[in-house]
Amino acid sequence: MANREATKRRKLENSDDDGEIFAVDQISDLPEHILHHIMSFLPATDVNKTIILSRRFRSVWSSYPIIDLNDELLLKSSGQYRSPEERINKFLNFLHVCLQFREPNTRIQKFTLRVTLCDAVQWDNRIDGWISFAVDHNVEELDLDIKNKQNLFYKLPQAVFSTKSVTSLKLKGFRLEPHDLILSCPLIQDLSLRCCNGLRYFTVSSAKLRTIELDRCYGLQRIEIEALFLQSFLYRGVLNEPCEINVAACKSLKNLTLERADITDEWVEDHVAKFLLLETLKLSFCNMFKNIELSCTKLETLELDCCKGLENIEVAAQNLQSFLYNGDSRSCQINVAACELLKDLMLVNADVTDRWFADHVPRFLLLENLKLDSCNMLEKIKVSNEQLKSFHLLGCNKLVEVEIDTPNLISLSYDDPPLPHHPLMTFSISSSLVGVKLSLGTASLTREWFVNLRDFLGFFGHCKVLTLLCESDEVLIFPEALKDDLLPPLYDLKHLKIEVSSTSINYARLVKSLLWLAPHPETISFVSGNIEKSIKLGYEKMVAKQEDPEYCCRYRPIKCWRHYLKNVTMENFENVDNKKSLLKFFTKNAKMLL
Incomplete structure (x- = not known):
């Protein structure tokens, strides 16, 4: 009954003087918890804008348990301000006004x-007021990111150290005192x-911690963690x-x-071997260790990225599903x-060779994704995995023969290098489902280059979609005299896509x-940025016909x-001249065009 009366009253409020009823805002009649649920699906900027919709939404916003305030999103139109200082003051004043609308007893999730910040500001009462407000309202997840264009660090309010409700704490750009955050x-x-x-020393002992991230x-100088149930640790x-x-105690x-961790062979041996539940190990720019031997039974992902001192990798992890190695000029022996x-x-x-490839890759019967980048000792490789779905070859300069027997x-x-880099390069692909992407790069457009390109493209005529990447359309403009001497390489191709960097086409x-x-393509597409222009071609049934003897294809089969x-x-051809031409x-x- 009360809801019916409220609806009737709102109808009257939305009527004109003659009693004509305007459209009723039915969303505003929904219960507060449902409106909160709807707001949870909106971007933060839209949630904050609801404060100006109506008194009802202002009330709903004031009790919404999620507060997300970002100056870059809320003040996108920064050009209307005379200076960056005015812009940031506008934002901080906006926060101060918003604070007045919040319900005093609402718990913040x-x-x-x-x-x-623009100036050398290490303290601002408006920022501290918001942080203290969140702490006073038993905030559970606290995420604070304060940048300073002069690379200074903001002083963290002491109120953060007194909270007993926070379960997730993320801080970026702060000057921290040597307090024990976890005990507080x-x-x-x-x-x-x-x-x-x-912080010079980060020492913590906690039974609650699940994840720790210490990034730059x-x-x-020293990290000492005793957290029996810690599941994830990142140090950059x-x-x-x-x-x-x-x-080691985790x-x-x-x-x-x-x-960028100064770990040694001994460190890896002392620590990693003790992590019996370890599933993911990622080491990047760790240049002090030379050998890594792993036999973790639960390890699923291993990434060794730019560890310059690494000389030997021996992995016998029976459940490993993903392995990435990014080396340097130093030779490294890999056994997986x-x-x-x-x-x-x-x-x-x-530095993997043809022999290494032949010994390893056929063993991986479940292999789905294979990437070889700048592996310059490879010359002839054969891939025969039935499960392989994705294969990326980048910058393997000495490759002259690739055989891919992968039906799926x-x-x-x-x-890279620009195709075709070797006149004797051969590709063999069994799958007709494959979408192929080739980078043509830049080249001196000689007759020999075009002949090699034509021969190379002939390996991909049966693929589902062929995408050619190039900086200029010139690399695809075959000379007319050359067309008369050569047969087209892609008779069976149905879908051709061109990605050209140049805007002048x-x-x-x-x-x-x-x-x-x-x-005989069915579609030709041109991709530039997020826009794709397409040409769809429809044909009548292809049957033999009597042709004009002077017409094209006289001597073509x-x-x-x-x-x-x-x-x-x-x-999507928005340019009228392009469409007309x-x-x-x-x-x-x-x-026969209609």
């Missing part, structure tokens, strides 16, 4: 504040300190600032990520043959050359598109 905040499960300074904390060090790390660790459940294999700057392959990329000239390369093209549809080209050349 999550509070996020991101702001960039006993319920913390997730802790992240990024780009902070002031300047001046940090600062260049030329060594830090001693001891996490027996439940599942995810370990170290970047025992990891027969591998699904993802990525090798970058690895759906993605093949070949990039003569579409009619380019399409003419592409229709020589692929005489298969007639070209001109003989069968019946209709053309173009999409293409229509003129098709009308002039297609015999």
Whole structure:
């Protein structure tokens, strides 16, 4: 009954003087908890804008348990302010006004504040007021990110150290005093300190902690963690600032990520072997250890990225599913043959040979994704995995022969050096489902280069989609004299996609050359940024016909598109001149075009 009366009253409030009823806002009649649920699906900027919709929404916002304040999102139109200082003051004043609308007894589930200060500001009562407000209202997740253009650090309010409700604490850009954060905040499960300074020693003992992230904390010299149930630890060090790390007591660790850490062979042996539950190990720019031997039974992901001192890798992790190695000029021996459940294999700057490839890859019967980047000792490789779906070849300069017997392959990329880099290069692909992406790069456009390109493209005529990447359309404009001497390489190709970096494209000239390369395509697409222009071509049934003896294809065994093209549809060609030139080209050349 009360709800019915409220609805009637709202109808009257929305009527004009003559009693005519305007459209009723039915959303505002929903219960508060449902409106909160709806708001949880909206971007933070839209949630904050609801405060100006009506008194009802202002009331709903005032009790909403999630507060997300970001100066870059809330003040996108910064051009209307005379200076950056005025812009940030506008934002901070906006926060101060919003604070007055909050209901005093509402518990805050999550509070996020991101702001960039202009001056050498290390304290502002408006920022501290918001942080204290969140703490006073028993905030559970506290995420604070304060940047300063002069690379100074904001002083963290002492109120943060007194909270007993926070379970997730994320701090970025703060100057921290050498307090024990965990003892002060006993319920913390997730802790992240990024780009902070002031802590020389990080010592913690907690039964609550589940994740710790220490990312570029300047001046940090020692880390000592005793957290029996810690599952994830990330450390990203600062260049030329060594830090001693001891996490051996964290027996439940599942995810370990170290970047720019001064770990040695002994450290790896003492720590990693004790993590019986370890599933993910990522080591980047850790240059002091030389050998790594792993036999972790639960390890599923291993990444060794730019660890310059690494000389030997021996992995016998029976459940390993993903392995990435990114090396350097130093030779490193890699043995992962025992990891027969591998699904993802990525090798970058690895000194693997044809023999290594033949000994390892056939063992990985479940392999789905394979990437070889700058593996310059490979010359002839054969891939014969039935499960392989994605294969990326990048910058393997000495490769001259690639045989791919993979019936389920759906993605093949070949990039750098510019194609075709070797006149004797051969590709063999069994899958007709594959979408191929080739990078043509830049080249001196000689007759020999075009002949080699034509021969190379011939390996991909049966693929589902062929994508060609190039900086300029010139690399695809085959000389007319050359077309008379050569057969088109892509008779069977149905879908051709071109990604050109240059914005200056003569579409009619380019399409003419592409229709020589692929005489019967169903679609030709041009991708630039997020826009894709497409040409769809419809043909009548291709049957033999008596042709004009002076017409094209007199001596060709298969007639070209001109003989069968019946209709053309173009999409997203916003430039009128481009569209007109293409229509003129098709009308002039297609015999049956309607």
